[in-house]
Amino acid sequence: MKIRHLYISPDHNYFGHHGKPAGENLIIERDEIECVAGSGIRGDRFFDYKPNYKGQITFFDLATHERLCEQFDRSDLAPSLYRRNVVTAGIDLPEWIGKEFTIQGVRFLGTEEAKPCYWMDQAFGEGAEEALKGHGGLRAKILTDGNLHAGPAAIA
Numbered sequence: 001m002k003i004r005h006l007y008i009s010p011d012h013n014y015f016g017h018h019g020k021p022a023g024e025n026l027i028i029e030r031d032e033i034e035c036v037a038g039s040g041i042r043g044d045r046f047f048d049y050k051p052n053y054k055g056q057i058t059f060f061d062l063a064t065h066e067r068l069c070e071q072f073d074r075s076d077l078a079p080s081l082y083r084r085n086v087v088t089a090g091i092d093l094p095e096w097i098g099k100e101f102t103i104q105g106v107r108f109l110g111t112e113e114a115k116p117c118y119w120m121d122q123a124f125g126e127g128a129e130e131a132l133k134g135h136g137g138l139r140a141k142i143l144t145d146g147n148l149h150a151g152p153a154a155i156a
Contacts, residue, residue: 002089
């Protein structure tokens with residue numbers, strides 16, 4: 001497997017914006033992110049969001065982004081628009097729902113699919129929410145402290 005991109009955002013664009021316009025908070029790409037057990041990613045909008053939160057970190061498959069770009073004939077969009085923290089290649093993310101796993105020495109618990117919402121139609125294009133169903137990524141809890149960095153990574 002490979003970590004292709006790492007992102008954080010200091011505030012929400014969609015979460016809590018129902019019925020209002022999307023926010024305009026930047027998503028920031030990092031070479032490395034700090035994972036804090038039970039809290040989330042330092043500097044991210046969901047850090048210390050609430051106790052035992054199931055989405056302390058999110059993962060997304062780059063192949064899904066590439067498939068959508070081809071399906072919708074879009075080459076101008078970056079994988080950051082999904083606002084997931086870790087963009088991966090070479091891993092079947094749904095396989096890790098309900099399981100513990102380790103990447104680069106950091107232990108996680110896969111909790112559920114990071115389900116797409118109606119904002120995806122606005123961010124990517126009409127029909128993206130439907131096309132992403134079952135492929136929205138993975139939400140996880142962070143079980144041990146440590147850093148993730150972009151590049152090759154084994155999963156155990």
